[in-house]
Amino acid sequence: MDIVIKNIECLVTCKGSYRKKGQEMMDAKIKGDAYVVIENDKIKALGEGDGYKKYITCDSTIIDGHFKTVTPGLIDPHTHVVYAGSRENELPLKLNKAGYIEILNSGGGILSTVNDTRTIKIKQLVEESGKRLNIMLKHGTTTVESKSGYGLNLQTEVKILEVNKILNETHPIDVVSTFMGAHAVPKEYKMDREGYIEEIINNMIPYICENKLAEFIDCFCEKGVFSVDECRRILMAGEKLGLKIKIHADEVETINGAELAGELKAISAEHLVAITDEGIASLAQNDVVAVLLPSTSFYLMLNNFANARKMIEQGVTVALATDCNPGTSPTESLQTVMTFACFGMKMFPEEIINAMTINAACAIGREKEIGSIEIGKKADIVIFDSRNLNYLIYHFGANAVEVVIKSGKIVVQN
């Protein structure tokens, strides 16, 4: 089937299949009075004016892009979308000033979601997580990275990664899988953290790699969770068996997780609210993508956001994500993240859209296939009811998506 989107007011192509840095992030390769032609699951042609006419056949679907902004499908490169239950009970605790790590260390937080996720049946976990993917799709997300880490034992970590696989096969959204057994120390290992680290290294990682259940490995490198040395051991064990490295680094306190990401030449370092100048330099020098999660900073009431401006100035590739999870960012919407990226981190609309498309694709190693509107790339496209890119970010709090095309098929039509 062919789709022709014609008369597009604002076509944001984010052209280029590589990591955008510095000033280049300000160029979203925008065209006016443009068209895009899709054939099967790929982008077949694009251009300006009425050049689209020669592509129209009797079975083309024609969409009018007048007054619309058209972008690549949004990519969410950091989520914990597969989990059971919810944690609204923590809201009053937070308002009474209980800290995030304090709630975790008293058995709440991540550990309470672990209890719910261990007991739920896989079918129901698919259903609950699939509902969140539906919301994501309706808000313009066409690819997500999904981390395990609410199992913290082999059986449940595997269950979560199996859910990723099932959702990837059955849901229109593409799901990319990350193993994050080092998300917290489970209660049964409270007195034996070394035992848990060995369980991850000796049992979980080999099983997951042998069964090809994940492509990436991540760990929560944070004071009170896993130290830099512990993370180094776990991540290197994963890398040895073929997993690519991501790190939750310097989210709440500075412990030089970003420097570790540089040292290990990780594909990405994520969060980075408490990153040092040396950490920024290390990401730039080692070409590590910084995945920033401003809705999490907002939700943790940190009164502080990652220093996106400094990272961009220093030549770091910046991507953005929701961090969708039940504790620190219960949202599926990258449009919500656009608001915080702009008004919290002072990122420009062009930088934001590059960060949620091509740079996000780089953070999950998919930049050759997705992340920009270019001939031959996968036809993952969003049509927003917005005359230009600035309007999309200026007007906030409502879903601006009108149409989502995933792999050449119209999957959302509002």
Ligand code: NIG
């Ligand atoms: O990215 N930092 C660790 N993991 C999540 C939070 C998980 C949770 O609180 O359930 C995060 O913020």
Ligand code: FE
């Ligand atoms: Fe996270």
